[in-house]
Amino acid sequence: MRGISRILDKWRRRRSSPATSLPERLYAHFPGAVMLLDAHGVILEVNPSMARVTGHADESLVGRRVTGLDEQPLRGPLSRALDHCVQQRQSWHGLLHCRHADGRRLYLDTLIQPLVEGPDAPLRLLCIQHDVGTLLEPAIADRERLGRLEAVVTGLPGVVFQLHQTPRGALSFGYLSEGLIALCGLTPDAVMASPARLLDRLVGEDRQALTNTLAQSSVSLEPWQLAFRIETPEGVRWLEATAGVRRESGGGTLWDGWLQDVTRRKEAERRTQHLISTDMLTGLLNRRAFLANGEALLAHATRNRRRVPVAMVDLDHFKALNDTHGHAAGDIALQRFATTCRDCLRPYDLIGRLGGEEFAVMLVDSEPEEAWGVLERLRQAVADSELALGGETLHFTVSMGVAFLDPGGNLGEALGRADHALYRAKRAGRNRIVGPETVI
Numbered sequence: 001m002r003g004i005s006r007i008l009d010k011w012r013r014r015r016s017s018p019a020t021s022l023p024e025r026l027y028a029h030f031p032g033a034v035m036l037l038d039a040h041g042v043i044l045e046v047n048p049s050m051a052r053v054t055g056h057a058d059e060s061l062v063g064r065r066v067t068g069l070d071e072q073p074l075r076g077p078l079s080r081a082l083d084h085c086v087q088q089r090q091s092w093h094g095l096l097h098c099r100h101a102d103g104r105r106l107y108l109d110t111l112i113q114p115l116v117e118g119p120d121a122p123l124r125l126l127c128i129q130h131d132v133g134t135l136l137e138p139a140i141a142d143r144e145r146l147g148r149l150e151a152v153v154t155g156l157p158g159v160v161f162q163l164h165q166t167p168r169g170a171l172s173f174g175y176l177s178e179g180l181i182a183l184c185g186l187t188p189d190a191v192m193a194s195p196a197r198l199l200d201r202l203v204g205e206d207r208q209a210l211t212n213t214l215a216q217s218s219v220s221l222e223p224w225q226l227a228f229r230i231e232t233p234e235g236v237r238w239l240e241a242t243a244g245v246r247r248e249s250g251g252g253t254l255w256d257g258w259l260q261d262v263t264r265r266k267e268a269e270r271r272t273q274h275l276i277s278t279d280m281l282t283g284l285l286n287r288r289a290f291l292a293n294g295e296a297l298l299a300h301a302t303r304n305r306r307r308v309p310v311a312m313v314d315l316d317h318f319k320a321l322n323d324t325h326g327h328a329a330g331d332i333a334l335q336r337f338a339t340t341c342r343d344c345l346r347p348y349d350l351i352g353r354l355g356g357e358e359f360a361v362m363l364v365d366s367e368p369e370e371a372w373g374v375l376e377r378l379r380q381a382v383a384d385s386e387l388a389l390g391g392e393t394l395h396f397t398v399s400m401g402v403a404f405l406d407p408g409g410n411l412g413e414a415l416g417r418a419d420h421a422l423y424r425a426k427r428a429g430r431n432r433i434v435g436p437e438t439v440i
């Protein structure tokens with residue numbers, strides 16, 4: 001636009017009267033669109049290029065306010081630019097979005113120059129515009145593509161991310177989409193500036209799982225997938241990350257993937273798991289779940305080189321209780337036994353209903369003497385409990401057989417030994433505990 005200033009200077013020097021029409025050189029052969037405006041932005045004159053650039057005929061432009069050409073006629077960029085020129089008596093240069101007569105968007109590089117001719121002369125504005133749409137086309141196409149991509153990413157029910165790990169293991173996010181705010185209340189910018197803001201919210205062991213699984217994926221270059229829990233202002237949520245992985249030239253690792261809220265799925269899985277592992281009458285583990293959990297407990301004890309006390313428990317004369325007081329009374333006794341177990345044992349001890357009125361118990365981290373004490377307390381608590389049934393108060397007792405499972409031993413075999421001891425407890429008179437050699 002420097003050439004324009006020179007033309008204007010010459011024009012001013014040659015003229016003695018205030019500007020009422022466009023300078024000759026800007027009018028006829030000038031490639032840009034030129035307008036002369038009054039201080040209110042009303043178009044006084046246009047050059048022939050104006051019709052070519054905007055598609056509007058001269059007659060339809062002259063007398064009209066120039067702001068009507070802007071995409072935002074009211075308080076849009078052109079309106080603000082005019083205010084600036086009129087109030088500050090300074091020129092304005094910038095890019096305006098206007099509409100061609102055929103409706104398409106025009107990108108107009110625009111210079112507005114106030115023409116100050118003297119204290120009494122009316123203010124005029126010279127507006128020179130060049131259509132730079134062709135020059136901007138690749139950038140505009142890129143921006144539109146990016147805009148579409150951004151809209152898709154923002155509309156996704158989750159978070160698109162790029163996670164980077166240096167060869168030394170430091171993690172940082174190269175990108176996080178806006179969905180993060182809905183997912184955990186953190187903004188992408190905050191987490192990109194400090195990844196710990198997100199990572200420190202992971203629930204204890206899940207943070208370790210994240211570190212381990214990322215390390216595995218980084219070595220194997222297999223896709224990364226992990227469900228983990230995170231603290232949010234609304235409570236703990238389950239998130240699942242799924243990402244492709246690639247090695248960077250510097251030795252770092254890059255994961256491109258997405259993060260979704262799987263809390264509802266995890267809740268449904270937990271409910272299903274609960275249903276298939278729980279005995280409906282007592283709420284205790286069923287046989288299948290007891291044996292599965294028992295194997296895990298045994299593996300843990302084996303690692304710590306500890307023996308595990310195993311007990312088989314059976315309600316005494318249960319058939320008689322059923323026959324005398326009805327099946328419902330029997331059910332209540334079974335439920336009372338389950339409650340008494342929960343009261344007497346620790347939350348991480350295993351209690352399962354193997355079937356009918358037969359139960360099994362595995363005690364965690366208990367030495368044999370300690371185990372006897374715990375089981376005796378349970379036997380006594382059952383014997384002391386009272387069942388109020390239809391105005392009657394009933395009592396019932398249990399017999400127990402105990403075995404000790406050595407590290408690396410066989411759970412089924414130990415339960416068999418405990419069952420054998422239980423048989424001896426029944427034979428010895430019931431309401432007692434029998435171990436490999438002991439009778440209490």
Ligand SMILES: Nc1nc2c(ncn2[C@@H]2O[C@H](COP(=O)(O)OP(=O)(O)OP(=O)(O)O)[C@@H](O)[C@H]2O)c(=O)[nH]1
Pocket residue numbers: 281314315316317318319320322326327328329330331334355356357426430
């Ligand atoms: N109410 C109720 N009874 C059950 C349930 N499952 C099994 N039983 C009953 O439990 C009784 C078990 O009786 P038995 O195996 O003869 O044993 P018992 O009468 O307890 O005799 P001992 O074990 O020798 O003291 C049977 O009558 C079964 O019908 C149940 O879910 N609810």
